Amino acid sequence: MSVVADVIESTVAILKGMKRTLSEIPRHNWTVQYPDEPVTVQPRYRGQHLLHVDEAGKEKCVACYLCAAACPSDCIYIEAEDDARPYAERVGRDERYAKVYNIDYGRCIFCGFCVEACPKDAITHGYNFELSVYNRADLLKTKDDLLITKQVQSKNYRVALSSEDVDSEFKKIRTKGGEKTDR
């Protein structure tokens, strides 16, 4: 008799669980069809670095090596040079600039310490996160890859507004399409 009771109890338990599971069907999806749909990243998200320039397009970096000193994984390599030409002709905003600025993404851990260390706001984390390459040597990014004027931004992300609740925002986007209903 107890075997029968066990079978009934287990069946009831499974049915209860299935009821909850099946009740999810009319609700909206929480998953994002990446890469067909962009993923939402937060404003503070730490992706691939950007080297910034001022309004005239001059590099802000003065090659003070603070980012390299702050880096816990020693992935930043800088060569400084002085450029005595007048402002309009030179590369950097200041006379001293980084002739070589390399970040080895094989070592970088995206901790944000370089950004925190930079006294000139010359380096920040961008949002590019698709950094996989076929060749390990390609992980070494030079100034050409990092400058904000040259780095190609991926279309696969969307930056949330600073105070935006991504989860509720996400619900809104989904319901706007009209295909799926909100809870």
Add this chain to the structure above:
Amino acid sequence: MATAVENFAGQPEVLDGALESQMTLSMGPQHPSTHGVLRLDLRLDGELVIKAIPDIGYLHTGMEKLFEYKKYQQGIVITDRMDYLNPLGNNLAYVMAAEKLLGLEIPERAQVIRVLMCELQRIASHMVWFGTSCLDMGAMTPFWFTFKEREKILNLIEAASGGRMTPSYFRIGGLMMDLPAGFDNRVRQFLDDFPDALNTFDTLITGNTIWHSRTKGVGIISKEDAIDWGLTGPSLRGSGVDLDLRKATPYSGYETYDFEVPVETDGDVWSRFKVRMHELTESYKIVRQALERLKPGPIKADAPKIVLPDRDDMRKHMDSLIHHFLIVAEGFNVPEGEVYHAIEASKGELGVYMKSNGGPKPERVHFRGPSFINLSALPVMAEGEMIADVVAIIGSLDIVLGEIDR
């Protein structure tokens, strides 16, 4: 069968003279239910486990040695990668040990934010435990529900710190930066939805008779054994010992929060399960209280030679800029001495032993990882059980191999 276990449990040397029916089974390191790369050397008599020997070290990274080459502030990023389900807890243990050596006073707002974030992280960590331990035992559905909740918390952590799994949000002397605008409302939104999720878990698992028969009376460890083996956290409280470091040796102002320490007495998988499920509710309560206490104020200690100055200050004032350069380039000297600081991480007592020789880099940093010590008690629980129950026991211990191998 049972007599064979009684004979062999206390006399491991007899095992070497192999029985005809005895078999050695290597479970892992690629086994999905060993939560990473743990290998279990199981001696079996039929389906009965006679002896279980955990074999670790597949994820060894040499993190503790690495600390000796990093400045104090740089060490924070290494702690993220130990217990990767509870990075903020690791951050907290590490920075608090350094702050103890430095004698820093942390302002109220920073303390509250630390508690808030750590409790959110504890919920996220327990979500992974719940999802994966159900998954191990064949219940796949709860996994999707728990990871949905975890996703919300990771979004919150990402909003505050910029990192999802590796936030590095706490700094020696305060926080990386203040919470973003509207953060408290987002946490409230999460908390409002959370009881609903807890209800779902109860429907799916807690009240499920199949789950009861898989967990009740399995993997029992007595109160005395649990203390002897040094179990901490929910695994210890599942054996009836009322020890929670948030109550026993309060830190970050935990003594002012109103919460209970759930204790169960049976010491089996079901008890540990109930303790953790109850802890979710308690963490939820603490987050609610911490939200009420969020008042504007400084988030960094008043120590210009240790804590980085505000960015605005640094741009405008020469002395702030000089401090900024010195702290980043050379670090700060920590007074000679040694200190042990323990916090209640999501898996148990996470202790940091830190020794300073007066320089900008620590001489030695050692972590007392809860997963490592909880895992050492696995043979006590697993011996005499069926092989399928070993999976349940590992799940109930909530181990993270990144922390065990360090």
